Amino acid sequence: MAKTSFSLAGDSRQSKSVGIGLPVNAIRGRLENRKYSVVLGAVACFVMILALLVPLLPLQDPVAMDLNHSLAAPSTTHWLGTDLLGHDELSRVLWASRTSLAVGIVATALAVACGIMVGGLAGYGGRLADATAMRTADIFLSFPFVLGAIAIMAIFGPGRRNVFLAIAFFGWPVIARVFRASVLSVKQQPFVLAAEALGASRQRVFLRHVLPNAAGPLISYSSLLVAAAITAEAGLSYIGLGVQPPEASWGLMLADSAGQFEQAPWLLIVPGVALTLTVLIFILIGASAGKSMAIASRSSKRKYNP
């Protein structure tokens, strides 16, 4: 395997498992390296805390217009410059991080909740439930993610709440599939058989024994879904189908930059870099968690089949 501290390497047996919009195992490397995971987690926490604290920071008003300083280059008063209407770019980019993270986390939470219900039903509910749930998931998966989200937004109209729904609407099947596979393997484990033999109800066995042990692989996929959701929100907002002004969004900021980036490249660079780095963090966390899970399941298999 790769010898660098972090490298792109794939393992075809791994990438076989589930189709997801993002390459699950594309970024691989020595992610069992604890320090690396801790650093990633710390960076993600920092970003989230920063987004939470934005209203408390001594920033300029993100909607205050200063037409005397329209398209001003970065300076000591406006660290990252201003846009056409003289909005402070630093303030706007920080406020927009709240939208992106909110969409990423809420849409993913919705998708995970749905995915756990459907996937749990499929994995633990008998053959008919399994077939129905999984064929439905297949149909949803056959929609291209972005196109599906665009169609939903076009029908229900733009706005933050509909962005949550559109992304969750096409995000849950991935989670459902992963969770089902995980449930199927966990329910074969001796401790589940033991609980059943002790006379626990199916409900209790599922909630107390299967669910907590089957949820592990979801960490990696949820993180990738957060990345996909943040990208999708920015894309939808970029084409005017996502959150609406005066709410701040990196997608909206990028849309505003169109036609002006020749005079004011910072309008393009600032939101774009913020967006790319945020997505990158969640992709790396997803890859890192996926790798750790793969290692954990390999070693646990060894324990059960010595």
Next chain:
Amino acid sequence: MPTLRFFLSRFAQMLLVLLGMVTILFVVIYLLVPGDAAQVMLGSKATPQALANLRHDLGLDRPLWVQYGRYLWRLVHFDLGTSYSLRQDVASAIMEYLPATAYLAGAALMIEAVFGIGWGMVMSLKRSRRLEALSAVSGAFLLAIPVFFLALLLQYIFASRLGVLPISGLGGWNPLNLILPATALAAAQAVIITVVTRTSLREEMAKPYILAARARGLTRSQAMWRHAARNALGPVATLLAIDLGSLLGGAMITEIIFSWPGVGRMTYFAIRERDVPLVIGAVLVLVTIFVVVNSLVDIFYGIMDPRQKAGERAVG
């Protein structure tokens, strides 16, 4: 005839998925949207009489299953209705815009294949830590960078700053106009192709027949070209074919940024004009292309590599 059976079962599966999709769209459009099609067409000022007449003409007063049946019947006959904004048959409007989308998707696929497979081969032969680190960092960035930011960045650098490539438009099918949009579309997927090529080749290069070939005096690269490549590139070919489906279906934002006269951009304008039949028609056509291409890949791959029939696709 196991091949025929396999073919038929996959074909039936494809039809089932298409039917399910069409049904989801029907449910979404006809049951969840506030106000029915007549209301949308006539606007809020319509008289109740006019609404009732139009509802009758459109068959909206019939039972739901009759409406569903008619909807399917029209789809089977490629009757997607008439666009309000273009005043044209939806199916023929889409056919008009499809060539530009196919042209762009084809170019993006070429870029993915050439750079992805090429770089993957280099990475599987060279064992340089520096090269791997470089590849990993640039790959992670290309995966994370959203396609629309990359598109704007390319426009800024190559068209606006350097002025070496046209900024947007089809330019009368000029290949120079194709470079920026196709690169933006291809970038992230090229990373995945690289990774799969490299992994697949490395696995293949570790097999005994390669050792035998090396023992006969072939260099590593000769062994790769003559023996390993043809065995290792199956999953890559599948991945590329699957990607063609999503390229045809998912290029809307890129087409908008580059003013590319394709189906994606047309759909965008249809959405802005609230041209419901055109939006639904375009989504149906794009999703159908996506599903059919994926199913064909499945079928083709199953016939090419009989091991796949039993199990699932190698990559997906």
